[in-house]
Amino acid sequence: MASADTRGIARNPRRTSFLSHKAWKNLTIFLFLLPAFVLFFLFIVYPITKSVYFSFFSWKGFGDPTDFVGLENFQQILKDKIFHRAIINGLLIIGLSLSVQLPLSLGLAIMVGRDLPGRAFFRMIFFMPYVISEVITAIAFMGLYNPDPTRGLFNAILILIPGVKAQAWLGNMQLVMPSLFVVLTWKYFGLHMLLFLAGLQGIPIEVEEAARIDGANGLQLLRYITIPMLGSTIRTSVYLSILGSLQQFILVWIMTKGGPVNASEVMATYMYRFGFVRFWYGYGSAVAIVMLLISLVFSIGYLRIIRQPEYLGGE
């Protein structure tokens, strides 16, 4: 690098005439980073910092916040039964994602494998739901979940079984979360499958062949070779899955608005309700801060303890 510096000076009289090489380099760094940092601080750091301030006020959005209430908003949130429900539902989505969605995606990825004829076709179709917007997904599934069997496909199939009645999938307090989870799985299993496929690509075929020659059967191969060697992909998938579950909003909001009777409330719908439907900006800000803290603690904890990604701490 040092030699490149001196050469640069020698060959570039144009810019050395009014600025030293070092000043020029610093100017480049400054100007190149400026737009990213301006946007970052203006639209992410500044509003969040300000929200911390708002969260100490009881503020309904008119004029400046003046009614300082200290930590009362936070106490209120942590005491609220509906917020507890939101947390439980978040944990439920996480639990189901990890126990159903990820194994399903992994299984499909292994089935598609490296060399199945038609591999590209399956990959393309399975990933398709991920690129379809949440609005479209939500409306399509609301049609399928229609409680009337002459309107909703799921009930039309269900009543074919003798003795089984049509269900109000999204209107039933017990069924609403599993029903939403089906939609989430439909939309996101392709993403995880894609990651697993990329991970499988990184396992050298010789390792599997060697194990096969040593007499390993399919299950042993999976248990002792494939899953351990996919370790970092699985950890990434788990991370994305948990973080995604904590932030679920649009699908739930369009399909159920958190109902019936808050049965499908998640943290983001709770925040939206107070912030944008009731205009309790102080309380809504406090909810946003709680959500941020939860994801932040989870992210940092997970990255520190389970998975050290290459970007933390530079190279």
Next chain:
Amino acid sequence: MTSLVARPKINLRKYSSRIVQYAVLSLIVIVVFVPIVMLVFSALKTRGEAMTNPYTPPIPPRWDNYLNILRAPNFWTMLKNSLIVMAGTTTSVVLVCSLAAFVFARMKFRSKDLLFNILTLGLMFPINIAILPVYLLIRDLKLPDTLIGVMFVQTAFALSGNIMILRGFFLSIPMELEDASYIDGCTAFDFFWRILMPMARPALAAVAALTMIASWNDLLVPLVLINKETLWTLPLGTMQFQGQYGMDISLVNAFVSLSAVPTLLFYFFAERQIVAGMTAGAIKG
């Protein structure tokens, strides 16, 4: 690989396992298509037909629902707004992120790691969580009900991930190339603009494709920032349309399936870039 005697047996086993594989995978293909096909089936029927036999294929297809929507000006207004936001967000994301990624990948300076770590913290503040603070800011800046406000917010929240993807790619370009360009009298900017950017085209395409999809599908930011009907984007319009005409299921489904067409076309056209960006993003992030 195997002895002569064992071969037929193994082939048979391989053959039957292949059949199971294809059966399962085909089943999943059907599951993926069911919601979409049902939308289109219902959209191609008259209101009466959709009521009486909702699950049969639409024979003969009725194109009236689609024509009604294509003839209405608001669908085209929403399409235009979505396109403007997508183009604006994608251009600024690609530009801003590649400038920053270049500095983080190729320049040496004090506090580089610190600055980079600050930016990567952005990954932990997703828009779904930060939307209320952001809305309050946009209100203070007098930017609600403008498409530019939507673009600013979408860009800001796309920075961290994309800077990481591009930085990873820029790091993989050999250092010698940079030295050579400096010997030839290039400035840092020349190297960035004339050598690095053209070489990084695959990575830039991946970032652009991902950003386009994310911006096009985004509902939350327009939902919160836009009230004026003339500024609705397609997802926002779709949601409102469903609320307004919910009774006429065929018409709603025509609107919904039509609004999926641009995404799907784009997906089948740019699948490689999208997949590349997705896997790079997830592995880096």
